[in-house]
Amino acid sequence: MTKRIFKSILAVSVAVLLICMSCISYVLYGYFGGIIEKELKEEASILSQEVQKDEDFLKSIGNIKNRITLLNTDGDVLFDSFAEAEDLDNHADREEIAGAREKGEAYAVRYSDTLSTKTVYYATKLDNGNILRIAQQQSMAVLLLKGIIGPFVLIMIVIIIIAYVISKKAAKKIVAPVNDMDLNNEETEEPYPELAPLIEKIRSQSRHINMQLEEMKRQQNEFITITENMSEGFLLIDKNMEILSYNKAVIRLLGDPGTETPHTAFELNRSEGFRNSVEEALSGRHNEQPLELKNRHYEIIANPVTEKDKIAGAVIIIVDVTEKEQRERLRREFTSNVSHELKTPLTTIYGVSDMMAEGIVKQADVKSFGKNIKEESGRMINLIEDIIKLSKLDEDSFPEEYARIDLLETVKSVVERLSMKAEERNVQIFMEGEHAFINGIPSLCSEIVYNLCDNAIKYNKENGSVIIYVRDLHEGVTLTVEDTGIGIPFEYKERIFERFFRVDESHCQQVDGTGLGLSIVKHAVSHMGGTIKVESAEGIGTKMIVTFPH
Numbered sequence: 001m002t003k004r005i006f007k008s009i010l011a012v013s014v015a016v017l018l019i020c021m022s023c024i025s026y027v028l029y030g031y032f033g034g035i036i037e038k039e040l041k042e043e044a045s046i047l048s049q050e051v052q053k054d055e056d057f058l059k060s061i062g063n064i065k066n067r068i069t070l071l072n073t074d075g076d077v078l079f080d081s082f083a084e085a086e087d088l089d090n091h092a093d094r095e096e097i098a099g100a101r102e103k104g105e106a107y108a109v110r111y112s113d114t115l116s117t118k119t120v121y122y123a124t125k126l127d128n129g130n131i132l133r134i135a136q137q138q139s140m141a142v143l144l145l146k147g148i149i150g151p152f153v154l155i156m157i158v159i160i161i162i163a164y165v166i167s168k169k170a171a172k173k174i175v176a177p178v179n180d181m182d183l184n185n186e187e188t189e190e191p192y193p194e195l196a197p198l199i200e201k202i203r204s205q206s207r208h209i210n211m212q213l214e215e216m217k218r219q220q221n222e223f224i225t226i227t228e229n230m231s232e233g234f235l236l237i238d239k240n241m242e243i244l245s246y247n248k249a250v251i252r253l254l255g256d257p258g259t260e261t262p263h264t265a266f267e268l269n270r271s272e273g274f275r276n277s278v279e280e281a282l283s284g285r286h287n288e289q290p291l292e293l294k295n296r297h298y299e300i301i302a303n304p305v306t307e308k309d310k311i312a313g314a315v316i317i318i319v320d321v322t323e324k325e326q327r328e329r330l331r332r333e334f335t336s337n338v339s340h341e342l343k344t345p346l347t348t349i350y351g352v353s354d355m356m357a358e359g360i361v362k363q364a365d366v367k368s369f370g371k372n373i374k375e376e377s378g379r380m381i382n383l384i385e386d387i388i389k390l391s392k393l394d395e396d397s398f399p400e401e402y403a404r405i406d407l408l409e410t411v412k413s414v415v416e417r418l419s420m421k422a423e424e425r426n427v428q429i430f431m432e433g434e435h436a437f438i439n440g441i442p443s444l445c446s447e448i449v450y451n452l453c454d455n456a457i458k459y460n461k462e463n464g465s466v467i468i469y470v471r472d473l474h475e476g477v478t479l480t481v482e483d484t485g486i487g488i489p490f491e492y493k494e495r496i497f498e499r500f501f502r503v504d505e506s507h508c509q510q511v512d513g514t515g516l517g518l519s520i521v522k523h524a525v526s527h528m529g530g531t532i533k534v535e536s537a538e539g540i541g542t543k544m545i546v547t548f549p550h
Contacts, residue, residue: 005171013163021152036136037107040066040122044134048126067135071097078130091133096123100131233318239282239311241265253298253318265316269293277302281314291318297325345376389447389520400441407445407477407548408435408470414449415468418457427460429453433470436477438548440528448524449479451517452544456483459542476530476550482543488536496534497522521546 043066050057051070058070058079070079075092077085091097099106100123108121123133181199227234233250237243241264254269255262262268265278273291280287281302291298301317352369355361361369415429422429438445456466460483469480488496497518525532529549536542 003171005174009167009170010160010163013167014160017156017159017163021156036120037122040120040134040136041105041124044122044124044132047134048124048132051130051132052126052128065136067137069133069135071131071133073101073129073131094121096121096133097131099123100125100133231320233316235265235268235316235318236305236313237265237278237282237316238313241278241282243268244313250318253296253320254293274300278314278316281316282311284311290321296320297322345380348376349373383516387516400443402439403442405438405440405442405445406435407438407449407479408433410442410445410449411468411470411479414446414453417450418453421454422457422466425457425460426463427457428465429457430465430467431470432467434472436470436472438477438528438550440548441524444524444528448521448546449481451521452479452481452546455517456481456485456542456544459483460485476547479546479548480543482541484541487538487540487542488534489538493534493536 047058047068058068058081061068061081064081068079068081069077069091071077071091075090075094075097077088077091079085080088094108096106096108099108105122105124108123110119110121119135119137121133121135123131125131227245227247228249230247230249233253234245234247235243235250236245243262243264246262246268250268251262254274266275271291271293273289277287277289277291277300280289281304284304284306286303287300288302289300291300297320299319299321301319303315304311305313305315352373356366356369411431411433415431419429453466453468460466464484466484467480467482469478469482471478471480522532525546525548531547533545533547534542535545
């Protein structure tokens with residue numbers, strides 16, 4: 001703005017200067033013309049006096065600047081200082097000659113376009129009727145160049161320099177108040193009344209822009225908050241696979257440990273499934289593809305982004321479906337295991353009952369066969385009851401109400417129930433601790449203690465021991481069941497709570513049970529807000545530590 005004002009002021013100054021110079025030149029031009037006419041008249045007056053005294057006076061004059069011509073009353077040339085009189089035509093029709101004959105004196109000006117010259121004529125009538133004419137010939141170009149242009153150019157240069165300095169200062173002075181204005185402050189007055197409408201419009205637009213920026217910032221913060229808190233990976237790329245936006249989850253799911261700031265999609269991950277999904281989306285096709293990386297399962301959902309019917313990029317969502325896959329695997333294993341566990345007793349019951357129906361069983365063996373049917377039926381009932389318990393725990397719909405439970409009393413009751421089983425296996429049970437109260441479901445609490453103690457007995461060694469501790473600590477009430485049994489290999493410690501999982505199938509065939517005990521324990525502990533931890537060494541023993549909140 002300062003430059004524009006400066007240029008405008010300077011341009012106006014120069015224009016005014018040129019106009020002034022032109023006007024002055026015109027005035028001076030007229031002024032100098034008047035002086036010439038006056039000089040010619042004075043010179044003619046002096047010469048006319050001398051000529052009237054002596055007609056041969058003109059012939060005695062030497063080289064003079066002005067042209068002198070003497071004519072008779074008919075216009076014939078009697079004398080001319082620049083040419084021979086007999087060579088010149090009659091001048092009776094000349095303007096100045098005719099004027100002098102009628103009025104006594106006359107002026108005339110004639111121009112020569114070819115020579116760019118001006119000639120001023122003055123003619124006066126003598127007493128004897130002759131006419132004396134004096135002419136002055138001047139070159140206009142030479143006059144302007146030598147007499148006017150030089151000084152004018154110098155003056156113009158000086159004035160332009162002055163105008164340049166003044167214009168620069170004036171422009172800065174004019175613009176300074178405008179630059180110092182605070183457009184965001186509504187109370188700031190305009191430095192110039194003429195700017196009031198413009199400034200008001202600017203302030204209105206500024207308020208509108210600020211509102212739009214705030215809205216964009218709010219939407220951006222919402223977008224960042226949503227995407228950064230997504231467990232799914234989010235990736236936005238352009239048609240050249242350059243990454244436009246992404247969240248932390250996509251780095252965690254697909255990136256390598258050293259990945260920091262990827263610039264392209266393939267810098268993030270180069271697996272075949274991911275590449276195929278990206279290329280399909282950039283080809284304009286929606287696609288969903290599975291991907292397995294680092295023992296994790298992912299689902300890639302890629303959609304093309306179009307702009308004016310052209311592919312502009314793609315939006316890619318990466319969903320971690322590992323738990324879903326694991327649950328599906330567990331469901332398949334559970335179905336298979338349940339089928340297997342049910343098939344065995346049903347096959348036994350069917351076989352025994354078939355033999356009894358055909359009458360091929362001796363009367364003495366009927367009791368034994370009936371006992372076999374009863375045991376297998378009981379095994380089926382226990383299995384079905386355990387499955388129902390797990391189902392209720394999975395659905396978080398256990399019917400019993402919470403109550404205040406003395407954990408030590410629950411342990412005593414379970415120990416009494418398992419005492420005979422422990423004696424049969426030559427396992428000693430020891431109990432230590434104090435009365436500790438928790439808020440839970442009595443039947444689930446009893447199931448937890450029973451299954452832990454039952455496993456400690458079943459998987460113990462000959463003449464082994466089981467020690468049960470109940471403690472009321474600051475972090476909660478703890479139940480510890482420690483045995484001297486076969487222990488759990490390190491690689492299976494995380495899997496022992498899976499349904500029907502067995503560490504040693506050969507040993508498990510020698511003990512009764514449904515294979516769902518520890519799975520029920522884990523779900524029951526979680527249902528009551530507790531945690532369970534396993535410490536075990538193969539061949540040494542196992543320690544189960546359950547912590548309940550107060």
